[in-house]
Structure formats: C-alpha cells, structure tokens
Amino acid sequence: MRRTVTELKAALRDMRVQLSLLNHHIGTRADLKDADLDCLDLISIYAPISPSSLAKRAGLHPATMTGILDRLERGGWVVRERDANDRRAIVIRVLPERNREMFHLYSGMDSLMDEICDGYGVDQLELIADFLRRTTGAGQVATEQLER
Amino acid sequence: MRRTVTELKAALRDMRVQLSLLNHHIGTRADLKDADLDCLDLISIYAPISPSSLAKRAGLHPATMTGILDRLERGGWVVRERDANDRRAIVIRVLPERNREMFHLYSGMDSLMDEICDGYGVDQLELIADFLRRTTGAGQVATEQLER
DNA sequence: TTCATATGATACGGTTTCTATATTGTATGG
DNA sequence: CCATACAATATAGAAACCGTATCATATGAA
Secondary structure: OHHHHHHHHHHHHHHHHHHHHHHHHHHHHHOOOHHHHHHHHHHHHHOOEOHHHHHHHHOOOHHHHHHHHHHHHHOOOEEEEEOOOOOOOEEEEEOHHHHHHHHHHOHHHHHHHHHHHHOOOHHHHHHHHHHHHHHHHHHHHHHHHHHO | OHHHHHHHHHHHHHHHHHHHHHHHHHHHHHOOOHHHHHHHHHHHHHOOEOHHHHHHHHOOOHHHHHHHHHHHHHOOOEEEEEOOOOOOOEEEEEOHHHHHHHHHHOHHHHHHHHHHHHOOOHHHHHHHHHHHHHHHHHHHHHHHHHHO
16 A cells, blocks of 8 residues: 555656656747746636736746746737736736647647547546546645745 | 546646646755756656766757756766766766755655545555556657657 | 777857846825 | 835846857777
C-alpha cells in the first residue's frame, strides 16, 4: 500500500515533467514562452480575468504580466478590454481563432489520450478524473501554503 | 462516455497548470527558475546524463543548458564530473544534501496526496498510477511528433 | 602515425525578458 | 473636493537566452 502510493507519486512527477516538456514544444511551435502558455491556460480557465489577479495567481510580477500580455495580444491570442464598471481595470479575453490553432497543436496528444481512454469503462474514467481534480485541489492548497 | 473523456482531459489540463504553478512557487523558494527545476527533475530521472542530451530532451539550446547547469551547480544542486571514457563529455550528478531540502518544500503537497490516496484501495491506486504512466508515454510520443 | 573532420562543452555578444520603481489615470471615503 | 488607494503600464538596469565562435578531445582514413 505504502509502496503503491510512492509509485503513484513518482508516476505523477514523471507525468508533470513530460507534460511541461510537451507544452514547451507546443509553445516553441506557437512562438510562445512557457510562462505565456501557462498564462493562456489560466486565462481560459478563469476568464474574464484582470492582469493583476492573473499575476497573483501565476506568482508573477505585475510588470512581467504586462510583457506577457503584450506578447499574447501581439500574437492574436487574447485581447485587452476596459472594464465598464472600473475604468482602471482591464479584462482579458481569449480570441477563438488562434485557439483553434492551439487545438490543432494538441491534436496529437488528444488522439493518443482518446486511445488510452478507450481501454477504460465510464466508471473507471470518472474515478480517474475525480482523482485528478482532487490532486489539482491539493496543488492549490500546497501552493497557497507556500505563499505565506 | 464521450463527455466523460472530455471532462477527464479538462481535469488533466487543469492539473497540469496547477502543478506547474506549484513548481513555480517551489522554485521561487529555492531560488530556481522554472526551467531549472524541470531540468533538475529530468536529471534525477535520467542521471547520469550529459548536458547535451539533457538539452535535447528538454528542448533547449546547449548554451542555455550551460547557464542552467551553472546555476544548479552554484546552488549546490548538482555537480559536473568529467566522463572517464570521453574526456570532452560531462556527466551530471545530483547532490543528496539539497535534494532533501527540496523534499521538504514538497512536503505540503506530499501529505495532501497521502490524504487523497487514503481514500482509495490498492487496486484503485494501481489503476490510477497505470493511467498516469500511460499518459506520460502519450506525452513522450506527442512531443516526439512535434519535434519533426 | 598523422591529418581532417566531427563532437561536447563553454565563452562571447546582441537581443529579449524580467522586475523594482515611478508614473498615469481612475475610484473611493471623508 | 481632496487625499488616498488601486490598476495598469513605462522605464531602466540586471539577468537570461541563444546563434556563433572557440577549445579540447575523439574518430576515421590515408
């Protein structure tokens, strides 16, 4: 049991590294830095979101976020829009066009994942997905703990 | 079924982002760039390994790898040793001392993962670990596909 | 052996990115 | 209306990245 847990953690670490690597290569193809791609993911998860809260969430300096958003906007990945209620604030939106291009870059991984999932039943897939979501939650908590 | 697979993929993406974020914060604590930490992971997975093959694996320029290894060595994370057979070559080794420090930085996440795993049986944990390993394999294949 | 070529790692320099601080424009409370 | 706070960005100096050159070593052929 203990051994199984240890092996699972190792598998999780290996997977994290490999997915980072995959993202790095996808970023290279799309002419985006690793941090840019992470932010793009964060934006699509939390959109609409402001640059400042995005910077907090990503653990980056606000001025760094300005540079990242400049690149993302220049590349046509996102747009900045003024918040109607608070005109100091900006909300970031993803543009669907290049998002589709990104989708295509992930298509190789996507179909491989389809093949993997084919080998499981619905209940098993839900078990796994639930585990992944719990792990995400643990990651959030552990990250917050480190921020203090 | 199709919907379950889609949700699983979304959960996987969210988890990847969150783990990257956690790593970023851990890197900040340890005074390491994100890429440095990724390389440190790769080194512990594939050690002993040379700078050039590490650069290939990480998708980085050899000169960039020199800078990363300079930082890792300066910080006491790894050492460079000359290869006895090919004296042009260098092999990188991790130093156990600071590795323990790293272990401590991950301890928060580690115990949260223990709690999560407590809720599963051995057979379920093995099912999940196997899925993670398959996903890692898919990530490797997809990465290689992008390299051409 | 000796020489030409290939290879591994790093040095160097120009370009890009990061980040601390200052600045601008807007909101909010007194 | 004014003082203060806040969001975003401009600016500039430091750091990192990466194409190219360099140095040391290896390999293969004559």
